[in-house]
Amino acid sequence: MLISYLADQPTLAEQLLPGLVEHWAPIIPGYTADARAAKFLAHMNRDTLPIAWVAHDEAGALGTAALRVCDLEGREDLTPWLGGVYVCPQFRGRGIASALCAVVEQKARQLGASSLYLFTADQSRLYAHLAWKFFERIQWHGHEGEIMVKHFGGA
Numbered sequence: 617m618l619i620s621y622l623a624d625q626p627t628l629a630e631q632l633l634p635g636l637v638e639h640w641a642p643i644i645p646g647y648t649a650d651a652r653a654a655k656f657l658a659h660m661n662r663d664t665l666p667i668a669w670v671a672h673d674e675a676g677a678l679g680t681a682a683l684r685v686c687d688l689e690g691r692e693d694l695t696p697w698l699g700g701v702y703v704c705p706q707f708r709g710r711g712i713a714s715a716l717c718a719v720v721e722q723k724a725r726q727l728g729a730s731s732l733y734l735f736t737a738d739q740s741r742l743y744a745h746l747a748w749k750f751f752e753r754i755q756w757h758g759h760e761g762e763i764m765v766k767h768f769g770g771a
Contacts, residue, residue, distance in 0.1 A: 618668070618672055619719050621669055622670050629670070629677075631676050632677050632680055634649070655667070659700075665727075666684060671716055677704070677714045682699050683696055688735045714746060733763055734748065735764075736761055
């Protein structure tokens with residue numbers, strides 16, 4: 617498995633669109649493939665937020681994750697954010713999400729962040745395993761979830 621900037625592997629975004637839309641459309645009103653494709657396009661950066669990465673192998677895309685200024689409307693006071701973590705269902709349980717998170721965390725530290733935030737509706741155990749801490753319980757699009765934080769020492 618390789619993890620590349622989406623900017624370096626833009627054709628892989630198209631492979632992820634159907635799964636992303638299927639995953640998020642029931643939660644986010646109006647979520648479409650066109651909306652997600654536009655979001656991918658905005659994330660094709662390497663040193664300016666937002667930045668997206670794609671996990672892939674010789675057969676194609678496995679998953680994606682992003683580093684964003686903000687990922688939760690109403691909490692613009694918290695920055696930056698790990699967001700958009702998605703692994704295709706057939707590849708889950710192989711450490712891909714963990715590897716994507718590590719790449720995002722490394723870039724956040726490199727850019728001088730002292731903390732990184734994320735929102736999760738159902739993956740708090742995964743993130744806790746990766747040393748993320750509970751920050752706040754919230755409602756998002758009618759779904760209960762948590763904001764979690766990871767502090768970086770010496771950033």
